[in-house]
Amino acid sequence: MEKKFVMHFPPVLVDKPIISTIVRKYNLDFNILKAFVSPEEEGTLVIAFSGGEKDVNSAVSELKDEGVKIQMIESDIKMIRERCTDCSVCVGLCPVGALMMDKDTYEVKFTPEKCIACELCIRGCPTKAMVSTI
Amino acid sequence: MKTIKEINERIKEGKAVVVTADEVVELARTAPVKKIAKEVDVVTTGTFGPMCSSGVFLNFGHSKKRIKMGGGRVYLNGVPAYTGLAAVDVYVGATAIPDDDPRNSEHPGEFKYGGGHLIEDLVGGKEVEVVGSAYGTDCYPNKGLRTRITISDLNEAILFNPRNCYQNYNVAVNLSDKTIYTYMGVLKPRLGNANYCSAGQLSPLLKDPYLKTIGFGTRIFLGGGVGYVAWWGTQYNPSVKRRENGIPVGGAATLALIGDMKQMRPEYLKGASLTGYGTSLIVGIGIPIPVLNEEIIKWVSVTDEEIYAPIVDYSYDYPNSTGNVLGSVSYGELKSGKINFMGKSIPTGSLSSYKKAKEIAGILKEWIKSGEFLLTEPIFYFPGQDSGYKFKPMREV
Numbered sequence: 001m002e003k004k005f006v007m008h009f010p011p012v013l014v015d016k017p018i019i020s021t022i023v024r025k026y027n028l029d030f031n032i033l034k035a036f037v038s039p040e041e042e043g044t045l046v047i048a049f050s051g052g053e054k055d056v057n058s059a060v061s062e063l064k065d066e067g068v069k070i071q072m073i074e075s076d077i078k079m080i081r082e083r084c085t086d087c088s089v090c091v092g093l094c095p096v097g098a099l100m101m102d103k104d105t106y107e108v109k110f111t112p113e114k115c116i117a118c119e120l121c122i123r124g125c126p127t128k129a130m131v132s133t134i
Numbered sequence: 135m136k137t138i139k140e141i142n143e144r145i146k147e148g149k150a151v152v153v154t155a156d157e158v159v160e161l162a163r164t165a166p167v168k169k170i171a172k173e174v175d176v177v178t179t180g181t182f183g184p185m186c187s188s189g190v191f192l193n194f195g196h197s198k199k200r201i202k203m204g205g206g207r208v209y210l211n212g213v214p215a216y217t218g219l220a221a222v223d224v225y226v227g228a229t230a231i232p233d234d235d236p237r238n239s240e241h242p243g244e245f246k247y248g249g250g251h252l253i254e255d256l257v258g259g260k261e262v263e264v265v266g267s268a269y270g271t272d273c274y275p276n277k278g279l280r281t282r283i284t285i286s287d288l289n290e291a292i293l294f295n296p297r298n299c300y301q302n303y304n305v306a307v308n309l310s311d312k313t314i315y316t317y318m319g320v321l322k323p324r325l326g327n328a329n330y331c332s333a334g335q336l337s338p339l340l341k342d343p344y345l346k347t348i349g350f351g352t353r354i355f356l357g358g359g360v361g362y363v364a365w366w367g368t369q370y371n372p373s374v375k376r377r378e379n380g381i382p383v384g385g386a387a388t389l390a391l392i393g394d395m396k397q398m399r400p401e402y403l404k405g406a407s408l409t410g411y412g413t414s415l416i417v418g419i420g421i422p423i424p425v426l427n428e429e430i431i432k433w434v435s436v437t438d439e440e441i442y443a444p445i446v447d448y449s450y451d452y453p454n455s456t457g458n459v460l461g462s463v464s465y466g467e468l469k470s471g472k473i474n475f476m477g478k479s480i481p482t483g484s485l486s487s488y489k490k491a492k493e494i495a496g497i498l499k500e501w502i503k504s505g506e507f508l509l510t511e512p513i514f515y516f517p518g519q520d521s522g523y524k525f526k527p528m529r530e531v
Contacts, residue, residue, distance in 0.1 A: 085182065085404060085416065085487045089319045091471065092327035092483030101471060106489035123242070124320040126184060126406035126416070126485065 002050040004033070004073040004116065005060065009043035018066055019047070025062075026055035033116050034096050046073075046096070046116045073117045075132045079110040083129035090121040090130060135427045138511045141175045145505055150175040152502045154495035155336045155423075155434055162435030170435070171428040176502055176509065179338040179421050180355075180494030183331050183486030184406045184414040186317065187297035187368060189227035190253055190395055193289040194264065196222055197281075201266055202274035208266045213252045221274055225294075226252060228405075228415035241410060242315040248413025251405030253293075256285045257357070258400035291395035293357060293403075297367040299419055301339035301387040302443060305330045305463060305473075307480070310449035315410020319485055321448055328445065328473055328480045333491035334438045334465030338421035339387050341434045343380035344519065345372075347423050349512025354391065355420030355498045358402035360507070361393025363421075366516040371525035379436050383462070384444045387516070391419065402494070418490060420498035424509050439466035445475065455527065 009018075014037060023030050028051035035045045049056045064070055077098075086108045090099045098114035099121055101107070110130075121130040144150040151174050153161065158177050161170055192215070194203075201221065208215040208224050212232035215224035230249035237243050255262055261282045270277045285291050306318035306329045314321050319329045334340065342348050352363040367388025374386040395403075402418030423434055442462040451458040463473050468482050501507035517523035 086489040087183070087483075087485055087487040089329060089483040089485050092329060092481040093320055093322065106487075106492065120320065120322075123315075123409045124483075126319075126408055126414070127404055128246075128407060 001053050001056060002048055003056055004046065004048045006071045006073060006116070007045045007047060007063065008069040009045065010067055011041040013067055014041055014043045018063065018068065019045070022059045022063060023049075026059045027051055028055060028059055033114060075117045075119070077112065077115050077117055077119070077121070078131055078133055080129050080131060083127045084108060085127055085129075087126070089126065090124050093120040093124045095120070135171065136175070136425065138424050138426070138509050141424050142508045144175055145502055145508055148503070148505050150502060152176045152178060152499045154492070154499055155179045155341050156492060156495070158431070158434050159335050159437050162431070167428050167431045167435075171425055171431045174425050174431070177341065177423045177425060177434045178495045178498040178502065179333075179336055179341050179423060180419070180491040180496075180498065181299060181333040181337050181486060182402070182418045182490035182494060183333070183416060184317075184408070185295060185298045185417045186229050186414045188253075188293070188295035188415040188417055189225055189249060190256070191223065191225050191290065191292040191294055194222040194224075194283065195287075195289050197276055197279055199276045200274045201268050201276035201279055202271055203266045203268060206266060206268035208264065210252050210262050210264055211247065211255065213247070213249050228253065229412050231413055238410060243410060245407045245409070245411070245413045248405065248407075250413045250415035253395075253403055253415055254400050254405040256291065257395060257398050257403050259284055259286070285396055293361070293391070293393050293395040293398065294364065295391045295417065297369060297388045298391050298417055299338055299367065299389045299421075300332070300385050301337075301343070302382050302441070303331050303385050304446040304452075305443045305468065306448045306452070307445055307460070307475075308449045309447045314449055315408075316448045316452075317408055317411045317414070318448060319483065320409060325476060325478050325480050328468070328475070328482045329485060330443060330465070330468050330482065331485040332443065332465065333486050333488055334441050334469065335436065336488065336491045336495055338419065339389070340381060340436070340441055342421075342423050342430075343376065343382065343433055345387055345516050347426065347430065347512075348389070348421060349515040351510055351513040352421065353507070353510045354422070355418070355494055355501070356391055356393040356398065357395065357418055358399030359393055359395075359397030361391050363389050363512075364392040365390040369525050370516070370523065372517055372519050372521060373524055376519070377442065379440055380433060381436065381441050383442065384459070402490075418494050420494040422498060422502060422507075422509055437466065438469060439464050441465045443468070
């Protein structure tokens with residue numbers, strides 16, 4: 001199973017290798033979708049864990065015990081192709097490159113696997129082609 | 135070198151050579167201007183973006199017990215129509231929204247349905263609810279009605295857009311610390327993204343920068359049907375400074391367009407909801423440019439890399455009309471997906487669909503090639519760069 005999470009690391013945890021310890025301990029695969037450290041030195045990480053359901057859950061609760069704030073990404077963003085006009089206004093808004101313009105066909109392509117469900121595209125789309133299904 | 139009459143003869147014989155504006159750009163990379171001017175008869179352009187100054191005149195016909203909607207109130211699917219006309223004529227604009235729309239009371243508002251969506255529904259043949267109220271007169275005694283109509287029930291549905299086809303436009307950015315919601319889309323703080331709205335090298339008025347071939351009466355592709363240039367557009371501003379290739383440094387000429395909406399198609403007239411701003415209508419337009427001489431080839435072969443747009447801050451400079459321009463960037467760079475500006479790499483997005491613009495230029499090309507669409511000689515040409523015609527700000531006293 002795969003689950004995506006948004007994790008906030010307080011400044012005291014930023015320089016510790018917590019994630020690498022956890023993924024080794026629970027034998028998880030991970031995919032970092034986005035990571036940044038704010039000027040206040042709080043770290044934000046958008047990450048997908050895949051592995052056994054029990055292992056993913058244990059890893060998450062252990063991270064929480066360490067002081068990491070975690071939200072699971074539950075909503076599922078979809079593109080309704082017939083409504084899309086391929087204008088690309090969503091492309092500049094998407095923080096993770098889940099919406100891209102195909103340079104040859106000028107078509108806007110959506111890669112759900114990369115999506116972190118920030119919903120900026122939903123607000124930005126003039127023809128309501130991007131929708132959230134929770 | 136060629137006249138419109140001669141080109142039309144070739145169109146009628148099925149011999150006209152027609153290329154789209156992006157095709158002529160490619161041709162001009164290798165072939166000399168002289169050769170292209172000799173061989174090509176028409177270049178077709180296209181654009182597909184939100185254009186708020188759009189709307190439709192409707193005539194309902196008379197109800198059995200007559201009603202004078204003029205001076206009364208009319209709503210179509212809840213969207214208010216302008217009734218200051220005769221008994222059963224109304225005008226619905228793209229930005230009209232229902233009285234009970236929450237607007238920006240909870241910012242940013244969603245603006246789910248407005249005039250633009252109503253136009254899309256009508257063109258798509260959907261049934262629309264009409265609610266009218268009137269004060270009643272001796273000759274028009276009916277004080278209220280509620281009915282349902284489709285576009286085919288109307289006597290006339292005349293799309294009339296006072297301002298479309300902006301010649302060049304701003305690139306919108308946000309220098310502030312919070313996200314803003316504008317007619318140029320959602321703009322993330324601290325130069326988080328840059329939005330533009332032009333088809334660039336396919337855009338009609340960027341390919342005839344001095345309007346040497348486009349004027350009153352020019353026949354065009356409008357919303358999937360045939361339309362005409364009805365006047366110069368509102369906020370027409372031909373005196374804007376230009377680069378050597380004729381391209382204005384910012385928004386300049388505009389066009390007023392008219393056409394029979396009954397022939398149009400919903401794929402080319404689409405309602406738009408701009409979060410925190412309002413509703414609009416995305417209009418598909420294609421304009422043919424006759425290749426009358428070599429100079430025209432020079433204009434039509436201008437590339438995205440040679441067309442520059444001004445970068446404007448929409449958090450302070452635009453709302454306060456400071457006139458401040460932060461810089462300029464080419465459509466070539468904008469279309470690459472990123473621009474480098476003020477030491478940052480900024481992702482870009484377009485409100486105008488290049489794919490649809492290309493499709494429209496392609497359809498118009500086929501119409502002309504098949505002989506069904508003839509070119510028109512404008513009845514008159516619009517005020518030029520040296521005419522002194524200018525776009526003025528509002529008088530506030």
